[in-house]
Amino acid sequence: MEKVFGLSHLFMTVFLYCFAKFMVVPAITDVTMAALCPGKDECSLAIYLTGAQQAVTGLGSLMIMPLVGNLSDIYGRKVMLTLPMTLSIFPLLILAYNTTRYYFYAYYVLTTLLSMATEGSVQFLALAYVADNVPESRRAAVFSIMSGFASSSFVFGNFSTRFLSTSAVFQVAAAVSAVALVYMRVFVQESVATNPDCLLQKSPSEKWNPLPSLNESISLFKTSPTFSKAAVVAFFITAAEVGLHVSLTYYLKAEFHFNKDQFADLLIIYGIAAVVSQIIIMPLLIPLMGEEKMLSVGLFFAFAHMLLYSVAWAPWVPYAAVTLSLFATFALPCLRSIASKQTGPSEQGKVQGCITGIGSFANIVAPLAFSPLTALFLSDNAPFHFPGFSIMYSGLAAMIAFVYSTTIKNQERDICSMDPLV
Numbered sequence: 001m002e003k004v005f006g007l008s009h010l011f012m013t014v015f016l017y018c019f020a021k022f023m024v025v026p027a028i029t030d031v032t033m034a035a036l037c038p039g040k041d042e043c044s045l046a047i048y049l050t051g052a053q054q055a056v057t058g059l060g061s062l063m064i065m066p067l068v069g070n071l072s073d074i075y076g077r078k079v080m081l082t083l084p085m086t087l088s089i090f091p092l093l094i095l096a097y098n099t100t101r102y103y104f105y106a107y108y109v110l111t112t113l114l115s116m117a118t119e120g121s122v123q124f125l126a127l128a129y130v131a132d133n134v135p136e137s138r139r140a141a142v143f144s145i146m147s148g149f150a151s152s153s154f155v156f157g158n159f160s161t162r163f164l165s166t167s168a169v170f171q172v173a174a175a176v177s178a179v180a181l182v183y184m185r186v187f188v189q190e191s192v193a194t195n196p197d198c199l200l201q202k203s204p205s206e207k208w209n210p211l212p213s214l215n216e217s218i219s220l221f222k223t224s225p226t227f228s229k230a231a232v233v234a235f236f237i238t239a240a241e242v243g244l245h246v247s248l249t250y251y252l253k254a255e256f257h258f259n260k261d262q263f264a265d266l267l268i269i270y271g272i273a274a275v276v277s278q279i280i281i282m283p284l285l286i287p288l289m290g291e292e293k294m295l296s297v298g299l300f301f302a303f304a305h306m307l308l309y310s311v312a313w314a315p316w317v318p319y320a321a322v323t324l325s326l327f328a329t330f331a332l333p334c335l336r337s338i339a340s341k342q343t344g345p346s347e348q349g350k351v352q353g354c355i356t357g358i359g360s361f362a363n364i365v366a367p368l369a370f371s372p373l374t375a376l377f378l379s380d381n382a383p384f385h386f387p388g389f390s391i392m393y394s395g396l397a398a399m400i401a402f403v404y405s406t407t408i409k410n411q412e413r414d415i416c417s418m419d420p421l422v
Contacts, residue, residue: 007133007142009187011149014126016180017085018150020173022271023157024092026263027169029249031095035104043250044375051246051371053112058242058363060116065360068121069128069353076190077129077349084118085181092174099167120359123150124336124352131340131348140291140337144282147333151274158267224342227351229408230335231358236401237299237331238362243370243394244306254378255387256315266322273326282330291334292408298330299402306395310388331401338408370394 032050037043072080091111094103127143134142161169252258252266285294305324312318336355343351373390376382386392 007130009183009189010126010129011146013081013180013184013188014122014146015149015153016176016183017088017122018153019157020092020176020180021088021157022154022267023161023176024095024169024173026158026161026261026267027166029253029263030166030259031099031104033253034099035101044379047246047250047371047375047378049108050250051367051374053108053115054242054246054367055364056112057115057119058360058365058367061119061360061363062357064117065121065124065357066350066353069124069349069351069356072125072128072349072353077125077132078184078188078190080349081122081125081184081188082181084121085177085184087114087118089174089177089181090114092170092177095170096167096174099170119363120356124356125349127336127340128348128352131352136341139340140286140334141283143333143337143340144278144286147329148275148277148279151271151278151329153271155268155271155275158264158271162261162264162268226408227339227342229404230339230342231355233295233299233335233401233405233408234339234355234358235362236397236404237302237335238359239366240302240306240394240397240401242363242366243397244309244391246367246370247374247390247394248309250374250378251309251387251391252318255312256318258315266318269319269322270325273323274329277326277329278333281326282333286334291337292405294330295334295338295408296402296405298328298332298334299398299405301325301327302331303395303398303402304328306391306398310392310395312388366397 029046032046033040033043036046036049068080091107091114094107094110097103126146130142130146131139160172164172249258249263252262256262282294289297301324305321305328308321308324309318312321336352339351339355340348370390370393373393377387377389
């Protein structure tokens with residue numbers, strides 16, 4: 001693949017940012033449980049708080065992410081990347097200083113408020129940056145490679161957590177977040193698409209206002225049936241992933257007494273599978289199968305690995321289930337590429353922000369459904385013994401996404417003339 005100016009620095013920025021973000025994931029469950037329910041392996045309060053955080057974050061992101069995407073089309077990706085990368089440092093500093101109960105509450109409140117304005121923004125702005133600089137024919141492969149860099153940071157971040165104390169995890173994460181911000185500001189070149197809007201020129205509105213509106217979003221859905229289908233798939237797969245996120249760690253802790261080390265082991269396996277999938281397998285298969293078929297394959301395996309988690313009967317079963325992510329990780333890069341191809345170069349921020357906003361809506365709905373189920377079926381008052389019941393329902397959402405993805409055909413493409421920036 002020919003060299004694209006600036007993308008190597010973007011990939012490193014994504015790697016560093018995600019490294020800091022992912023390395024706290026295995027540790028935060030132990031911190032939450034120790035702060036809210038010390039000495040226990042089951043804590044309904046922790047489950048509800050995690051679900052509430054997801055819902056509130058989703059509500060804020062639903063309103064703000066399309067705006068961030070619009071502004072990035074006007075003022076540039078680098079400018080808009082600076083804000084979320086800066087804000088992400090402050091919650092980590094709290095737990096880097098102390099992980100006891102009141103510091104946890106401060107972290108919880110601050111990270112919830114900041115996530116409303118920043119959750120998912122770095123990832124979709126990076127995708128828009130790639131779309132600015134890569135032609136359609138190579139876009140899915142480059143999206144996959146960028147996802148592979150994020151997945152490799154997932155591996156290294158969780159591997160680091162495996163050998164650090166809980167307090168040291170947050171100290172290192174805060175330091176790496178600061179390094180990521182400085183690196184991005186110094187090395188990443190600005191990227192602003194200069195081609196005029198084309199997709200929305202076909203809509204009733206004469207021009208897409210820089211501030212997002214309901215009418216503009218509706219126009220986008222009406223103009224591209226493929227984009228509308230991709231949006232539905234984005235909602236259900238995000239709902240499935242959120243359901244798994246709010247349930248899995250508490251389920252494994254209650255059933256098999258997992259701690260941060262076992263969580264880190266699972267996440268390392270997941271990350272290695274994702275790296276192999278996204279950097280090696282996907283770029284080879286996309287020219288042969290196309291994004292649409294690979295999207296469906298990824299969604300089917302997402303359903304399969306959630307189903308296997310839900311019926312785990314021994315501590316080794318989750319390790320077997322996570323290996324299926326080798327194929328499940330096909331889904332999101334393919335979905336983003338399909339959405340990207342429905343618009344012109346100057347609309348990539350809007351479109352990626354819209355997809356992120358739809359995922360944020362799933363972040364509101366899913367915790368309301370899955371958190372009570374998780375708390376109920378892990379408690380002594382469960383109507384019947386099925387601790388993984390909520391995870392099974394997450395798998396059902398993934399299956400709905402899979403079925404709907406089969407209606408996306410490789411025939412609907414935006415008719416705008418696209419001049420890639422390379």
